[in-house]
Amino acid sequence: MNRIFDEEKGGRVLAFGAHPDDLEVGAGGLLARLAREGAMVTMVVVSVPNQPDLRRAEAEAAARLIGARLVILEDRPCRVEDLPMHELVRRFDHMVGDCRPDLVITHSAHDLHWDHGLVNRATVSALRRSPCDLLAFLSSPEMNAQSRSIGQCFADISTTIDTKIAAISAHASQVPKLDLESSRDLARAMGRISGYAYAEAYEVLRVRI
Numbered sequence: 001m002n003r004i005f006d007e008e009k010g011g012r013v014l015a016f017g018a019h020p021d022d023l024e025v026g027a028g029g030l031l032a033r034l035a036r037e038g039a040m041v042t043m044v045v046v047s048v049p050n051q052p053d054l055r056r057a058e059a060e061a062a063a064r065l066i067g068a069r070l071v072i073l074e075d076r077p078c079r080v081e082d083l084p085m086h087e088l089v090r091r092f093d094h095m096v097g098d099c100r101p102d103l104v105i106t107h108s109a110h111d112l113h114w115d116h117g118l119v120n121r122a123t124v125s126a127l128r129r130s131p132c133d134l135l136a137f138l139s140s141p142e143m144n145a146q147s148r149s150i151g152q153c154f155a156d157i158s159t160t161i162d163t164k165i166a167a168i169s170a171h172a173s174q175v176p177k178l179d180l181e182s183s184r185d186l187a188r189a190m191g192r193i194s195g196y197a198y199a200e201a202y203e204v205l206r207v208r209i
């Protein structure tokens with residue numbers, strides 16, 4: 001039983017990540033949990049910076065493990081900042097219109113990676129007319145150790161921590177850069193704060209109660 005959706009309805013979740021693997025690292029546990037609980041989960045990857053075929057295949061494998069549908073917004077290799085903000089917001093508007101989400105998950109404005117911050121701005125802008133809950137995550141906690149935010153809301157991911165780690169591992173080309181052990185350690189530490197075995201921390205940008 002989750003407190004986000006009515007169990008009968010299942011709920012629709014739309015998650016925006018700047019690059020392949022950001023969502024898995026930042027929100028993979030909660031996305032997997034919501035999918036298991038019956039939500040329709042859509043993971044949107046905004047840009048693929050390099051090796052498009054390989055990175056797409058890895059992202060698809062990770063989304064399958066999570067139980068989500070994957071959308072890659074920009075096919076040609078690029079950075080998020082290569083897309084003008086008005087174009088980014090227009091594409092996010094389309095995603096929001098198609099999905100009609102109950103919950104949106106996006107990057108934190110406190111994320112020190114420039115592309116991640118742009119995705120936060122575009123998400124907030126695209127939700128200007130949509131009533132839905134909005135949570136934000138820090139995708140690379142160890143790189144964001146200087147950020148001011150660790151979140152105010154903790155999601156119990158005790159049942160999906162292994163799925164989260166498997167989904168991160170699906171990005172095999174990135175595994176040398178991704179510290180799987182620190183992802184598990186961080187979830188354990190967030191769990192110690194919140195009273196769960198494993199947890200993910202989120203900033204609450206909008207919640208309807």
Ligand SMILES: [Zn+2]
Binds near residue numbers: 018022113115116139
């Ligand atoms: Zn990223």
